[in-house]
Amino acid sequence: MAAAISIEGVSKTYRLYHERNQSLKGAIMRRARVRYESFAALDDVSIEIPAGETFGLIGENGSGKSTLLKCIARILRPDAGTIRTEGKISALLELGAGFHPELSGRDNVYLNGAILGLSRKELNSRFDDIVGFAGLEHFIDTPVKNYSSGMYVRLGFSVAINVDPDILLVDEVLAVGDEEFQRRCSEKFAELKHSGKTVVIVSHALGSVRNLCDEVALLEHGKLIATGPSGEVIDGYLSDVHVDRVADGEYGSRWGSGEGKIDRVEILGANGAPATDIHTGDPFTIRLHYAMSESIPQPVFGVAIQTLEGFTVTGPNTRQAGAVPDQLSGTGHVDLRVDRLMLAPGIYDLSVSLYDYSCSHAFDFRHRTMRFDVERGNPVEEHGVMALGGSWEGAVESVHP
Ligand SMILES: Nc1ncnc2c1ncn2[C@@H]1O[C@H](COP(=O)(O)OP(=O)(O)OP(=O)(O)O)[C@@H](O)[C@H]1O
Ligand SMILES: [Mg+2]
Structure with missing residues (x-):
């Protein structure tokens, strides 16, 4: 299968400034050099994401997941390496990113939709779907600064999926919505996958990642540690974190x-x-x-x-x-x-x-x-939070004698 996203040798370094006054102007005024330390948020990362896959990015806080997603979305430019993408990208990266707080939900839908490449006519015809999916009919004329974080995410996600992307990038939003909305998101992901779209999900909700994703990449301190089928990578990650977490006391x-x-x-x-x-x-x-x-x-x-x-x-x-x-x-x-x-x-x-x-x-x-x-043990069940331990009977018995 052709790659929808191909990431090759990507590195991204942030500068951490030590001056209290971080403005360049302030530094020039004081004729001081701006002092900084370089910090590698991504270090030589290469990943191929096939078209039509649902792909997960996991790793501890600060491991570089959001940075990588922003590089794919071309919001950040890597210092080294290349990222090639195939098709139209839509992204939901940060809480309320791209929303204008003073504007109503309605105006923000039009603003964001336009940024994501929809014409006014297309937006008119999709507006009800967008608002309906977000479940914000009653609040659509309220300025979004009065929205709760869950409402922000719902509207942002709804716009992002309704612009017909070939590639959807989603950063840790599943955790914010309520249960009902999370279920609708999961259904939407399944639907996107069914129609051959590529989805990249960053999440700490390993259970959801296991259920939703075909493949997973694990980042640690900006380095790619593992990539492969989601069950394998997540199991490997879990058996590693076990040791430090329990030792943490x-x-x-x-x-x-x-x-x-x-x-x-x-x-x-x-x-x-x-x-x-x-x-x-x-x-x-x-x-x-x-x-x-x-x-x-x-x-x-x-x-x-x-x-x-x-x-x-x-x-x-x-x-x-x-x-x-x-x-x-x-x-x-x-x-x-x-x-x-x-x-x-x-x-x-x-x-x-x-x-x-x-x-x-x-x-x-x-x-x-x-x-x-x-x-993973016996029974081998990896979805959800419990193993039912049931036995399959009937026609299936004849399949494996
Ligand atoms: N604009 C920035 N300037 C300086 N350092 C940054 C900047 N953005 C991120 N970093 C640092 O880069 C590292 C990677 O950050 P990133 O946000 O990509 O991590 P993450 O894996 O998404 O973490 P989390 O699970 O907490 O969302 C972190 O150490 C973070 O402090
Ligand atoms: Mg992040």
């Missing part, structure tokens, strides 16, 4: 009255030793080490597992399980043992809590106290 917030505390949390694997790799389908134990400074009547231990987007996958506690002691004092541990961990591959955050029996008074709440990665 605590990063969440903590509150509670403190008469009883959860001092330490461990994730144990099959052999009862701290887990290093966790796979779908593995035995899995969360161990809560408690320390009570006084005797606590009917304490309730709980855990919650969330995705990075904040969706709570599950939140079991000892009260619902009917496992509440009359009193607890001193130190010890409580285990939540799971025979088979039915989480799909992805990154998850663990929160733990110690409550009174009414579950209204927190002795200790450790929000997002540990982050762990689940890698």
Whole structure:
């Protein structure tokens, strides 16, 4: 398949200025040299994106994803290397980029549409679709400075997809819209793909990237680390980040009255030793080490597992399980043992809590106290947040004897 986007040896260096007064004029006035440090946001990156593919760009904050997308959109010029693109490009790069805050949504649709190459007549005929997709009928004559960030993104995305691009570039907008809008975006991506358009998505929502993208490129400090089928690259990325993330230790917030505390949390694997790799389908134990400074009547231990987007996958506690002691004092541990961990591959955050029996008074709440990665295991299921573990029967049996 022909390449829609071909990136060859692209580097981009930013200058970081150290003068407090960053204006050139100020520097000249003071007859000082403008001091700066060069910083490579992209370092010799080469990627071929075939026409008709949905392609993901992933990597930690500051790894150069947005910079690369801006280079593809020709908003930034690389210092070295070339980028060739085939067809009309439409891009949704930053929150509200290209919107004029004082103008109404309606005027901004016309302004942006014109910038993206649509005539007034074409815009007239598409206007209702654009506003309808964004779901902003009631706000279309309001100045966009009064829009919420979700509304901005919806309108920007709606304009970007309605100009009939051959290539659509989208930077981290899926995270901003509400669930309903995210679903419509995903449907739209599927539709674009079906009609042979090329889509490049930058996102931290690895689950969505896994579902939507054929191929993924992983950037790290401006360098291309891996590129290939999305499942493989994401799994590789997850098994790498696992190590530093857990080593980071605590990063969440903590509150509670403190008469009883959860001092330490461990994730144990099959052999009862701290887990290093966790796979779908593995035995899995969360161990809560408690320390009570006084005797606590009917304490309730709980855990919650969330995705990075904040969706709570599950939140079991000892009260619902009917496992509440009359009193607890001193130190010890409580285990939540799971025979088979039915989480799909992805990154998850663990929160733990110690409550009174009414579950209204927190002795200790450790929000997002540990982050762990689940890698592909058995069952091999990679979409969504859980593995169903079902079996396929009927006509399919005859396919593989
Ligand atoms: N205009 C700029 N001037 C100087 N440095 C910049 C500029 N824009 C980006 N950078 C730096 O370049 C690096 C790459 O930034 P970029 O925005 O491409 O990262 P990213 O992968 O999109 O990150 P995120 O996931 O946070 O969106 C970062 O270290 C950033 O601080
Ligand atoms: Mg970015």
